[in-house]
Amino acid sequence: MEAREQQLPITNSSIPSQTPTTSVNIVATGEALSWLSTLTRFHAGYFRISLSLCGQALLWKILRDPGTDAHALGPVIHIMPSAAFFVLWSLALFSLVALCLLFIIRCLFRIENIKAELSHHVGMNYLFAPWMSWLLLLESTPFLHPKTTGYLVLWWVFSVPIVVLDVKIYGQWFTEGKKLLSMAANPTSQISVIANLVGARAAAKMGWRESATCMLSLGLVHYLVLFVTLYQRFVGCDSLPAMLRPVFFLFIAAPSMASLAWDSISGTFDIASKMLFFLSLFLFASLVSRPATFRRSMRRFNVAWWAYSFPLTMLAMAATEYAQGEEGIVPNALMLVLSLLSALVTLVLVAFTFLKAGNLVPYDEPFAPSPSERTN
């Protein structure tokens, strides 16, 4: 489909003797077409935005949950009227719908690029992102109770693609010779794990413990393999460009989400959940104490910056669940600090998106159909 764009200037320049109106029409058509092609370049990585916003909506919902200790969050809760939560939820819904539409357009016009994306070691993981966002939004829906049929149907609609993608991608890890895990593993691979855990949590909220446990076990076993592989950092595994360094924060998101999923399955924030939460806290401290890792990616605003928000939101959610189970200053302080941090980061990112929208528009196609080259 890029051939079409290349044809456009040729078309324009090769018809010099047209009448002015025709040439204007052609130019207008050309512009519309180029605008369309820009729209079709919104790849799955842009779902980070919807992921963050939906996660943030879920966090606010949990914070407003009666189980939360009102004393610690009292002032914060009062600042946050339900109208604000509704606005956030609507914003999340709007962004998700818009991005889905864009992705559908992309599917229609650039199917080869979609295929290239599916086989790319970073791109393939973000194909989980839409379904995760829908599940998070479902959970945070103010008007749909988990025990209703609508919730059930929607859960099925959103979880089946996750399982299908699981079978494809995890199956590739241990069967196919070309896509070795040791070569393809990178921090974004944890998104597949997190997707399973999100599905598990949503199922547990519904009361479907067996499906929840099934998805949880899928997620956990692959998390184990992935965690070890990522820590080992094989040579040749450094295939992540510097611009994508923010995705290292996904190290924080996976154990937090696992902690939340186990918490919703077992009913209490028991020792396993605590251990997972503490692990993600440690990884957070570890990443935050190494700012040099992120320096190069922070030079220019781009969609990868949105990768900061979702993991922080998950960590804050886990801290909230932890504080709900424990008494004391430290858990509540953790909850407060982490929630504020995630809200702040999301707010900053939203502001940057509005102010520097130009930086976000994809002028280049990052997933070329040919397997040899790849620019991001």
Next chain:
Amino acid sequence: MMQELSHQMENKDLQVQLSTKQGFPEELPSLLKCIASQTIAGFDSAECSGMNYQTQLVTLPNPQEDATVGEVLEAAKLHGQVNVIFGPPPSSPVEATDCHEPHAISVSMPASPSGLHIVQTKQVLLIDKAGPTAIAGQPNQPSDSDTINSRQPKQGKFHSQPIPYGRATGGKVTDPLESQSRIPRNESQRDKRFDPFKTWSGKLERQLSNLRGKPQEPDLEANDCHGAETETLPAVDRYFDALEGPELDTLRDTEVSVLPEDKKWPFLLRFPISSFGMCLGVSSQAILWKTLAISPSMSFLHVSLTVNLVLWGISLALMATVSLIYSLKIVFFFEAVRREYHHPIRVNFFFAPWIACLFLVLGLPPSVAVNVQPAIWYVLMAPIFCLELKIYGQWMSGGQRRLSKVANPSNHLSIVGNFVGALLGASMGLKEGPIFFFAVGLAHYTVLFVTLYQRLPTNVTLPKELHPVFFLFVAAPSVACMAWAKIRGDFDYGSRMAYFIAMFLYASLAVRINFFRGFRFSLAWWAYTFPMTGASVATIKYSMEVTNVLTQSLSVGLSAISTFTVTALLLSTIIHAFILHDLFPNDISIAITQKRPKFSKKLAHLRSASSDMKDLEASLPKNNSELEL
């Protein structure tokens, strides 16, 4: 060029051999010349100091080869590996003010042509001995070559020196030219070769000696600092390239050390961080004997708590001593400490002091104190936490120190700290903190365990043969099992699983005891005894849970083995310390060069050839003592 050099050197060898075989004693006097070389351009040190210094030079009669060898050695000098003084040919008269570039090449004259490196070290060695005599006029002065050497901290530059043996054994030498020395000297003989490893390149020491009222050395020092650039540490790859051995403490043949290898370094410089392994070993014994005394299932042994008290006292004293000495090393030889920190194996031993402190608190005799303040736990865990952040962070995202490359059994020391901390915290009654450290330790232990079991081909640090370091495998599961039992309140299935894993690993290593042979004793071996002790304590705890003859006899057996091992190690340590005097050998692993030496292959080749020449060298001193220099 290298081939040329080797060719030249070999030719020279031949000539020297010939000359030495044919009536050597007669030839020597004519070969040796007292040549004073003045400040020659390109001799940085000489320029800096702006003073004359004298070196005794020897010229070899190689007229036809001068030019080529000269070029080659000039190039070598530029590369900073060798400083060669170009002395005037033997025929020309020596003038003190001679400045022009001379024609012949003076190379130091041990008869063995074996390698520039050997030449260098011999010079250094003998300069040292010759120090008092090299510069006439004032005895007990550090030689100029020390000054020269200190100017280039990174590369071991050594200068040609005259026939050392005669000088060394010849007592005071009067040299009419040496009276030109204008360098005032200290009373004490400061060996400046170790300055790069000292804190602030030796400035701290000078400040202290200044404070103690000793006269300062003059502008020499200013030039010292001026010339010495900030010491950059070798990258981790350099450690792998330059060192070999299970503990990465042996220098490869192709490498040189920045510090003289055959002189005994200052004690502090030789005191490695792995000495804290001794504290680990002894304090874990204290814990073992405490557990033996207070466990109901072991009451048939009638062990008294006095043993624990005595051992605890010893370990406390030992810990205090070792900490004191190492703090002195930090104060005086900070650069050396930094280099140790960047060593892929030694960095793990930086956890050892804190783990030893945790052991001390765990092994606290009931007669000393029963309840310990939780604040102590936080104080002890804080350094472990910070070190962990650094090291695990490096595994995850830090450049070259990727786990697939640096993983080695010593990494267990960084993991065990978590479990020991969790055990202590849970014993003290803390709730969340122990769970935190247990979780972090467990996650990273999984990663490390898998990596070590994989024995990846990219992993260069894993010892090919079985080495006592492998016993560290047993440490983590045994301590984890006890920690989990304390956290949960009883010895549940999780603890039992960890315990059985520990026993399996212990058995795997024990049946291969034949392969633990042929290793040079090192202090780090003490650190490998605490896993055995840990396994014994875990077995005792297990026997409290499952009390039968089998578990009790297993406890007794394992305790006996660990006590015996510690005793044997103690005896070895005493033997090495007092009889063999090599308990603290020169710590080569911190003295590797920044870059690979240019003539590394040559060095390896010539080093291997040097053994032939050793006999010849041995015969020299007898001849040289007759020389008048």
